[in-house]
Amino acid sequence: MASTMIPYTVNIKLAARTLTGTLNLQNKTAVDWGWQGLIAQGCHSSILIIDPNTAQTIQVLERHKANVVKVKWSRENYHHSLSSPYSLRLASADAAGKIIVWDVVSGVAHCEIQEHTKPIQDMDWLWAQDASRDLLLAVHPPNYIVLWNGDTGTKLWKKSYAENILSFSFDPFDPSNLAREHCPLFLQVWVSLSRVEVNLAGLRPPGMDPDTLLTSEGIVFITDFSHSKPPGSGGKKVYIASPHSSPAHNKPAAVQPTGAKKALNKVKVLITNEKPTAEAVTLNDCLQLSYLPSKRNHMLLLYPREILILDLELSQTVGVVAIERSGVPFIQVIPCAQRDALYCLHENGCITLRVCRSTAPTPPETVTDAEQNQELVYDLRAQCDAIRVTKTVRPYRVVICPVNENRAALVVSDGRVMLWELKAHASKSGSNLSSGLPPLYSAVNFCGTPLRQNQKGISDLSLNTMIGHSQVWGVEDPRPLPEQKEVHLKFLLTGLLSGLPLPPFSLRMCPPLTTKNINHYQPLLAVGTSNGSVLVYNLTSGLLHKELSVHSCEVRGIEWISLTSFLSFATSVPNNLGLVRNELQHVDLRTGRCFAFRGERGNDEAPIEMIKVSHLKQYLVVVFKDKPLELWDVRTGTLLREMAKNFPTVTALVRFHPKSVCFERRLNRGGALGKKVV
Known part of the structure; x- marks a missing residue:
């Protein structure tokens, strides 16, 4: 007897495929590379989840009615169990003031938050604390800081300031303060000063907690920031003055320095308790301010044609990265944590990598300024190809992989996402001497494990496996070990996502x-x-x-x-x-x-x-x-x-x-x- 075929129906739910195009100007800062390896990018009112390994859009989140201005991945750095399962959480904010916390796998909005109707200036998860993994700090214009519970949408506290707040960042070397209910916070504000828009940056006075608020005229240091209650005081304000306007920095005329020394002496700053005049304020074109995750008590200031490295304990500038007169200005800089290096984005879409080296000590009898021994030098080690910039095609943002720090994604205004990977190649001994740069050497161990006898080298798994410890600033003996090889770095285009x-x-x-x-x-x-x-x-x-x-x-x-x-x-x-x-x-x-x-x-x-x-x-x-x-x-x-x-x-x-x-x-x-x- 022949068997009969029983018909059956299979329902396959296909996810909608969304093809995105040119970005909106408000999407410029809406990009983040998460610790799980995925890139979140805002495109108009949609959010793209990109897998950099395949250069594919694997998920599109659509619920916002306005342009997305910020996206932030949750780090999920907590113990996972059946009661606290692992999930891909992403917080996004739009120009209408709405914040949405997403379950990225299912594409469902887990929580929606609405406080005001103006664009969210900045937000981030409070990850370096043990009270809750759901704390989300947001800056609501013009001058409100609100701490939210990202799981329930509950407002925990709200604090207003007299200044307009632009952004904030955390000190990576002070997570212990969070456990004591004090969060190291730096706030950056933007208001009018002397009829021009200025974005000031400053230093932290020695002995003060690193909770700072940057105002239009100086810095407000917040010493009572807590995740359990809003700051009670307005903080202490200090001002920024140029060194030539301070009597303490008036020195006899000396030999005129040249090159980087001239630029370094020109931009050194001084913390004072007196309000400087408008002419004395020189930091009026600051594009970005960020802590250095590779150096304690160091901060960088980004300007269109130079990067300043500030020592917060010495209250002075200890390094400068200046562009030549014919060079392309900066747009963004990302400091690395594994090595003292800077990823820089330029206006032509070129990404450059600059690695810090220690300068040779100067003989004591030739030193004319004690501050010269503190100078940091960042050498240009690699750069990628530039893009063709037009009126409608401009580089918007660059993000790097937070785990490996050897992969970068460039977001272009026309919707393209260019994926670059940093590679280390063995070079002949002394090949870098022709360019006037000291050589780079390969790493000798991986996570503390040295190389075996039959192992030629360590793979380019991360930035710290590509550059040896001899290149870290402050090492007393920079000479290479016998098993170290001289290497040079270069960028390779490994993926392209077109819009x-x-x-x-x-x-x-x-x-x-x-x-x-x-x-x-x-x-x-x-x-x-x-x-x-x-x-x-x-x-x-x-x-x-x-x-x-x-x-x-x-x-x-x-x-x-x-x-x-x-x-x-x-x-x-x-x-x-x-x-x-x-x-x-x-x-x-x-x-x-x-x-x-x-x-x-x-x-x-x-x-x-x-x-x-x-x-x-x-x-x-x-x-x-x-x-x-x-x-x-x-x-x-x-x-x-x-x-x-x-x-x-x-x-x-x-x-x-x-x-x-x-x-x-x-x-x-x-x-x-x-x-x-x-």
């Missing part, structure tokens, strides 16, 4: 999946752009499959004639007579070959309005604006018929499927109705 072009553009999906093409089917989407190129996306991965330069003007329409080829048309700008140049191209995806489907036709004629291909992909109808339509044979590329001049103007055209019920009924009726079916 959709600027609208308008035309879209057309490839033919559907059938039982005949199931073995070789690919869900491809063709996108025609305004510059004449056609982008083909694979919707399974969301990646760009092919980019073809097909036309010389804007693509007006696309029609697929098979799974591997399509027809696209474009029209030029009309002349004085209203005639255009029509381009109808046949494109083969397998080879990339394009040829004019209509041959020599197309010059000085009415513009093409639309093209339609039959369901069996045998015939093509070309509809013009003020000209009768044409019927073509797709397989042979021959013109079958051109309608008469008195043919009615076509405004809409739909091809009936040969097997459709409606089509068969009309054919069976015959007579006049059947003759009208084209």
Whole structure:
């Protein structure tokens, strides 16, 4: 007895694939690389979750109504159990003041927070404390700091200040203060001073807690910041003065320094308790302020053409990274924790890596300034290729992997995400001496485990396995060990995530999946752009499959004639007579070959309005604006018929499927109705 097949139905829930395009200016700072290895990026009101290993968008979070301005991953650095399971949590804030805490795996909003309707200035998770793993600190404009419970959306406390707060950061070397209910906090504010917008930066006086608030005229040090209650006092304010305006820094004239020494002496600052005049304030173009995670009590100030390294105990500048007059200005800097190095982003999209080295000690009899021995020098060790910067294409932000610190992701305004990886290559001994830089040497151990005898070297797993400890500033004996090799660093482009072009553009999906093409089917989407190129996306991965330069003007329409080829048309700008140049191209995806489907036709004629291909992909109808339509044979590329001049103007055209019920009924009726079916 033959067995009967029992039919059954399988419901497969497919996640929606979202293809993003050009970013909004408010998305500039909405990017974060989490400790689990995923990148979160804001694109208009959506949030993309990108896997840098495959350069794919694996999740899209959509619930915000306004542009996303901040995204922050939760570190999840707590004991996980059945009662406290591991989950991918992400906090996002938009321009309308709403904060959403996401369960990234399911794509569901776990919690929504709304305090005001203005853009969130900054936010971060309070991770270096044991009270709760759900504490989320946010800056609500103009001058409010609010601590939220990110799990329930409960407001724990709220504190207002007299100054407008811009951002905050934590001192990485003082997590113990959090356990004593004191959080090392630095707040940065932005208000008007002397009719210009200034972003000041300053130093922490010795002996004070590192809870600081930066105001328009100086710094407010907060000594009672706690996660259990809001700060009770307004803190202590100190001011910033330039060294040439202070009597303590008036010295006799000496030999004029040159180079980096000249720039270093020019920007040294002094903490005072007196309010300086507007002319004395020199730090008026600060782009960024951040603690150095590789040096205790050190902070950096970023300016368009220089980076200052501040020693908070000495209350002075101990290092400067200056750009040459012909160099490209800075946009952003990211200090590393594993090595004393700086990732710098420039206005041309170039990422540079600068590694600190200790300067050779100067003989005591030649020292004219005791502060010169404290100078830090950061040498340029690697840089990636720049991008083509235009009015609409600019670098927005760079993030690095917080675990390895040898991978960087560059976010461009046109929606691209460029993934760069730092590689170390063995070089010949003394190859760096020609450039005037001391050599870099490889690491001799991995997490304390030395190299074995049959082991040639350590893989480039992280930054600390690429550069040896002899390159750390302050090492007394910088000479290499016998097993160390001289290396040089360079960036490699390992991934590229492209976005959709600027609208308008035309879209057309490839033919559907059938039982005949199931073995070789690919869900491809063709996108025609305004510059004449056609982008083909694979919707399974969301990646760009092919980019073809097909036309010389804007693509007006696309029609697929098979799974591997399509027809696209474009029209030029009309002349004085209203005639255009029509381009109808046949494109083969397998080879990339394009040829004019209509041959020599197309010059000085009415513009093409639309093209339609039959369901069996045998015939093509070309509809013009003020000209009768044409019927073509797709397989042979021959013109079958051109309608008469008195043919009615076509405004809409739909091809009936040969097997459709409606089509068969009309054919069976015959007579006049059947003759009208084209």
